[in-house]
Amino acid sequence: MKSKKITAAVFGLVLTLGLVVTGCGSNSSKADDGAKTDSGSKKEASADGYQVVNIGFPSAGYEWAEGALAVAEEKGYLDEYLNPLGYDADLIPFTGAAPAIHEALVSGDLDYAYYAGFAGIMAKSNGIDTKLLAVTSFGSAWQLAVSADSGITSLEDLKGKTISYQRGATPQMYVLKVLEEAGLSADDVQLVNSTIPEGLSSLSTGAVDAAVVTYGQADTLVEQGKASIIHKGVDADADTFYEPSVLTGRTDFVEKNADVSSAIIEAMLKARDDIIADPEAFYELSSEKSGRTLEQVKSVAVSDVKLAYPVSLDERYITSLKNIEQFELDNDIITSQVDFDSWIDSSYLEKAVQDYQENAE
Numbered sequence: 001m002k003s004k005k006i007t008a009a010v011f012g013l014v015l016t017l018g019l020v021v022t023g024c025g026s027n028s029s030k031a032d033d034g035a036k037t038d039s040g041s042k043k044e045a046s047a048d049g050y051q052v053v054n055i056g057f058p059s060a061g062y063e064w065a066e067g068a069l070a071v072a073e074e075k076g077y078l079d080e081y082l083n084p085l086g087y088d089a090d091l092i093p094f095t096g097a098a099p100a101i102h103e104a105l106v107s108g109d110l111d112y113a114y115y116a117g118f119a120g121i122m123a124k125s126n127g128i129d130t131k132l133l134a135v136t137s138f139g140s141a142w143q144l145a146v147s148a149d150s151g152i153t154s155l156e157d158l159k160g161k162t163i164s165y166q167r168g169a170t171p172q173m174y175v176l177k178v179l180e181e182a183g184l185s186a187d188d189v190q191l192v193n194s195t196i197p198e199g200l201s202s203l204s205t206g207a208v209d210a211a212v213v214t215y216g217q218a219d220t221l222v223e224q225g226k227a228s229i230i231h232k233g234v235d236a237d238a239d240t241f242y243e244p245s246v247l248t249g250r251t252d253f254v255e256k257n258a259d260v261s262s263a264i265i266e267a268m269l270k271a272r273d274d275i276i277a278d279p280e281a282f283y284e285l286s287s288e289k290s291g292r293t294l295e296q297v298k299s300v301a302v303s304d305v306k307l308a309y310p311v312s313l314d315e316r317y318i319t320s321l322k323n324i325e326q327f328e329l330d331n332d333i334i335t336s337q338v339d340f341d342s343w344i345d346s347s348y349l350e351k352a353v354q355d356y357q358e359n360a361e
Helices: 017-022 067-074 077-085 097-107 117-125 170-181 196-205 219-223 251-256 258-277 279-290 294-299 315-330 347-360
Strands: 051-058 087-094 112-116 130-139 142-147 162-165 190-193 210-214 227-232 243-250
Touching: 051 097, 051 258, 067 077, 067 087, 067 130, 067 258, 067 279, 077 087, 077 258, 087 097, 087 258, 097 112, 097 117, 112 117, 112 130, 117 130, 117 243, 117 315, 130 251, 130 258, 130 315, 130 347, 142 170, 142 196, 162 170, 162 196, 170 210, 196 210, 196 219, 219 227, 243 251, 243 258, 243 315, 251 258, 258 279, 258 347, 279 294
Parallel strands: 051 087, 051 112, 162 190, 162 210
Antiparallel strands: 112 243, 130 243, 142 210, 142 227
């Protein structure tokens, strides 16, 4: 198995999701201009002669996909289940995150996306034709950092303060839920839309009182005594703050390559069981591969490992996705509802579970 890095520059991060969906702009953002096969994938072969399946995931600069998919790659489970079918998998990190991944799905450069359910819903609502194959993880990496000079010691102290967040993405949903937990609303604070790095910079200079960050990002400021963390999504109510991550696939590819989807899921089921059997080993591996400290990795670890890494389509996770969809509709992030009945295709998961159980006997 190989891994290749495709950055936002390659995929034209300057294109908005709207441009991607409507087909505006140039097709030069493709990884290459290879022709497609009847199966809907590129005529691309690995060094071993396998047909390549491309799976994209968001990255903060490292090539570790997180969770069950990352373990499945690291331990060779993807090879174990895909190679007999004549396939190999490329796990492709995207520093441009969701917009770049969506462009690659539209162009056919990606066959699958492994990312936040928030983004998966945006893609489906905006017309990108995918199937929801599995919920792969459930948790929250989001935190609220506050300046040491802000006078904020509790969530209630946020009233009248300036908070940096990223609009149109999960941080927006997180900060509004934090305010609701405090008995406040967006009208009670001053929300400043910015990227997370910009928010951290503003927090360090005192330009904002608080900033939504993900785990580890504010550690330096905390160590310097310039900031503290007053809320962690992982420690809050799971049904309110946790977000499912998902595996979705391009409908044209998935429907023509059913065994491939089931094989990928089966590999993830085996990896999930490894995570559940020895979570400490998983945390250590995640730390090693992601470049984060073990303390950082454990700071967002869900205590119920089975809840955190389901590889399923259980109703609790689907309900969470539907709640996210409603949030996106209410906040004008999307304008069209998602037909979950047609988006979800459980047949590939069902086959993977059946095959995995039979092989384990």
